[in-house]
Amino acid sequence: MQRLILACLLLMVLPLGALLPMNTASSNALAGITLLSKTVADRQHTPALPFTGIAVSANVPFSDAPSTAFSLNAAQNFSYVNLGLGATHSGDYDYNSQDFRLGLALCLGDFVAGYTQHLFLERAGVDQSHQSWNSDLALAYRGDGYGYEARVMNLAKEEQELHLNVSTKIIEGVRAGAGYVYAKQGDGGYRFATSIDLAENLTLQSSWQSNPSRFGAGLKFKLKAWDLMYSIRTHSALNLSHSLDLVYVW
């Protein structure tokens, strides 16, 4: 089975695209393949996460400080249900946006099915904010040896995206994942990511995506229940993006 998945991973590494913003260090390092992340910070990128904890994230896209996005995510388990709440604020007085979200994930063993409802606000100048409601839907399996995930972002919207991801454990402490993104508008793309435990408290995560070609890499330090992660992501035409996650896990 693992060989089959590895073959799939290799086949999927073809140059295509990637669209939605990645506001966490983990998702920037992994190009959005959240099957390899074990952080509640990524709850804003996929509804199908079973983790609990609280995370604060900062993302400076393309080194543009005024566009810095600050995110707060928290998730708690109630029996089989994982409730995730979060908010993201980015921009300054001239232009800013907010994303409020509430997600429910049903966790049955290694299977997770989740739904997240977003209220997205965008404001330019002194005009009233524009509201939009977005929904994400996902189904994931997170086994020890391998995992897969299908998620639909911005359900029934023009910006709808379908993400199909798979992951596998190559050896102990090393995992790899690949994904394909189909975008309703514009080009989709392929992604490939790895997560390597360099030491007991240190993990290196890296990724590559197509269309545009971007590399991402990040280091995660673990100290008891705390995770601190810093990552960067390149762009073919723009400056580096920097991200930082601070996570408390329970």
Place this chain on the structure above:
Amino acid sequence: MKYLALAWLCLCLTPVFAQISEELPELEIPAQAEETWEQLFSELREQPLSLAGRADLFSKNPQIHLNGRWQLPRAELLALYNRDLNKDLDAFSFRLAVGSNHWDAVLGNYRLRFGRGLALGTSSRSMPDSLFSFQNPLSPRNYGLLGAGTAYRHKALRATVFASMQSREAKLDAEGRIRSIQKSRGEEFSSTTESILGAAAGISLPSVNAGILCQRLEYDREFVNPEMSRTHWMASAYAGLKLKRIRLDAETLLQDTHPAALLNFNYKAAGFEQNISYARNGLQNRQPHALTPALLSKTTDSNEWNFDWAFALPLKSSLKLRYAINNDAGGSPLSRFIGSLTHSHKQRKFGFLFQSYDSEIITRIDSSYVSSEPRNHRFRLWGRYPLAGALEQNFDFMYGVQDKKNHSQNSFRAKLGFAYVEKDWELTLEYLSWQNLHESWQSDEFDPWLQSLCASEDRVLSLDLAWGRGAWKLAVKGTASFLDVKNRGISLRATWKRK
């Protein structure tokens, strides 16, 4: 004249996350101020001698509050002070309450509740525990009763006499006649002297309460409205009956020639409660010192029927439903439907609230309320639960459908908060965002009649740090807006209690 303008989205700007009311908040602004004061008095009453101070600085509405309470043998002294730093305005009030087995007496600022509160009382719609009772005063800026009152009880007999005399701010015309009377001190208008003398008597048995109230109200000036005279007489009768699971009660009121009535039927069984009430409002202008009960519009000759059901559900949940229909003379019926589903288990609480109502219900009260749809809907989802250890999370999201075609016209308020308690320390972080169609009016937390202009939308981050040990509790709260650089404030709080 605009009776009350407010911003429903901003009602919970304060860190209070207490009772979530099912009713439309616009109809319950006075009740929310009452709740705030009750919480404050409850805190002050934890020890015999307590002082609480609060300074809201650098905000749009900077104020200083100083409140004290002293418990004496068979007596209690409350002293309240407020200073409005913008208007350079001071207000002070006190209440001395003395009690014995047969007598209660109050001196200073007080409120009296009789029966259902149709004539005198609070904004609470709940069934009274007693025939009449002296209530805590509200903000020293509010005009309540100022004078003295005494109540006597002997076995089943109850009687009270009360008097009030004070100078109240009033808008006058060129001839010195009263156009309107202010409910809050502002030192902006002229004044008129108000004198009230009243008495009530009745019986109070375990299953029966009945009594009558008679009151005379007089002003030293004529009113512009020819239908209003300087002197008003008011008579009210109340009766309540308990029959196992059934409670019946009714209050009728006659002010001058205007009748009003409130009838209520309540049935309560294990896991189920039903309430049916009928109200009729014949008062063109309510008593200036009385807080308006929510269920009656201020329109003359209006009738309102209320139907309430409450069910206990599995999984420690409950369902409440309310349907109310209001008929005005010559107008079309206005209705509202409210449903709430709540879950409460230890520290974990979740709730969902749905409100569907004719928008005119609110525009009658708040002329700044704008809606393109005759029928509006609101959704509210809230929760509060522990995360890990001493860390707690809360969220509160409200969304109002006022325009179905352009959803960006609709109003919302979203709050995400965290609280952390460790020994003597308490840290609270909140992020609040709201959007409304236009700028609107926000009622003060302590004084429902004091309003300040509220931005049509904002994103506010607040951090509250509190420390308490022994007799002292100190706290500081900072707020900052992401959209308005001038909208920042600091609030300092201090409480001292001695055994």
